[in-house]
Amino acid sequence: MMRRTRADIWRRMALVTLDSAKLLCRGDDPRSGISRIYYAAYQGATSICVAHGDMAHFPNGWNNPSHEQLPDLIQNNGDFPVSGRRTAARILRLLRNFREDADYRPMRTVDAATVKTALLAVATLFEVLELDHE
Amino acid sequence: MSNVSALSPEEVALRVRPYFTGRHIGDIDLRVDDARIHLRNGYWNIPIRPSRWPNPLFPYYEALAEIEEEIQEKEALKVTIASGEPVAEE
Numbered sequence: 651m652m653r654r655t656r657a658d659i660w661r662r663m664a665l666v667t668l669d670s671a672k673l674l675c676r677g678d679d680p681r682s683g684i685s686r687i688y689y690a691a692y693q694g695a696t697s698i699c700v701a702h703g704d705m706a707h708f709p710n711g712w713n714n715p716s717h718e719q720l721p722d723l724i725q726n727n728g729d730f731p732v733s734g735r736r737t738a739a740r741i742l743r744l745l746r747n748f749r750e751d752a753d754y755r756p757m758r759t760v761d762a763a764t765v766k767t768a769l770l771a772v773a774t775l776f777e778v779l780e781l782d783h784e
Numbered sequence: 785m786s787n788v789s790a791l792s793p794e795e796v797a798l799r800v801r802p803y804f805t806g807r808h809i810g811d812i813d814l815r816v817d818d819a820r821i822h823l824r825n826g827y828w829n830i831p832i833r834p835s836r837w838p839n840p841l842f843p844y845y846e847a848l849a850e851i852e853e854e855i856q857e858k859e860a861l862k863v864t865i866a867s868g869e870p871v872a873e874e
Contacts, residue, residue, distance in 0.1 A: 666809075716825035719826065740846070767840075
């Protein structure tokens with residue numbers, strides 16, 4: 651499959667995931683909403699890596715980057731300005747922590763403020779990586 | 785970046801500990817959980833334990849992201865910081 655086509659599939663998947671995340675956040679399941687927000691960011695950032703030709707850097711036999719390496723791949727992606735890359739990498743780290751809290755740490759509060767921060771962060775990521783543009 | 789698998793968890797602990805010792809995020813102290821440092825997908829996973837639950841979360845995780853970047857740049861070491869349960873929960 652062509653690199654651009656594969657990247658576009660990841661990008662479209664990210665947009666759908668983000669819509670689902672917003673629905674969950676508006677309902678009574680903020681933990682699942684936070685989890686899907688992270689995966690929308692992961693899928694969106696992955697589309698950027700695929701378009702950039704980073705698949706060779708993905709773990710052996712994987713079609714996707716590891717969660718650990720994704721911020722570094724974005725930070726080293728010369729298709730975007732340095733400040734945007736840095737912001738996006740930091741957001742990926744932030745949202746990953748939010749997701750781990752939401753999914754694995756029942757004692758950690760996941761409240762409206764957390765949801766608001768996560769939604770703002772993912773919107774910023776989509777903006778700096780130009781993911782919501784056709 | 786260093787050849788990550790050539791290091792032992794103990795060596796990694798020695799190199800990353802100074803970035804947490806005496807460092808505060810607000811009034812939260814950070815402690816590296818040395819015994820649980822491990823290599824995963826080519827990155828050293830550095831579990832840390834805060835002195836209490838962070839609230840709000842954003843500045844806490846923002847600060848951890850900064851520390852992670854600092855370690856990667858200055859130590860040329862691929863790391864990912866994982867915040868665990870507070871020490872006070874023991």
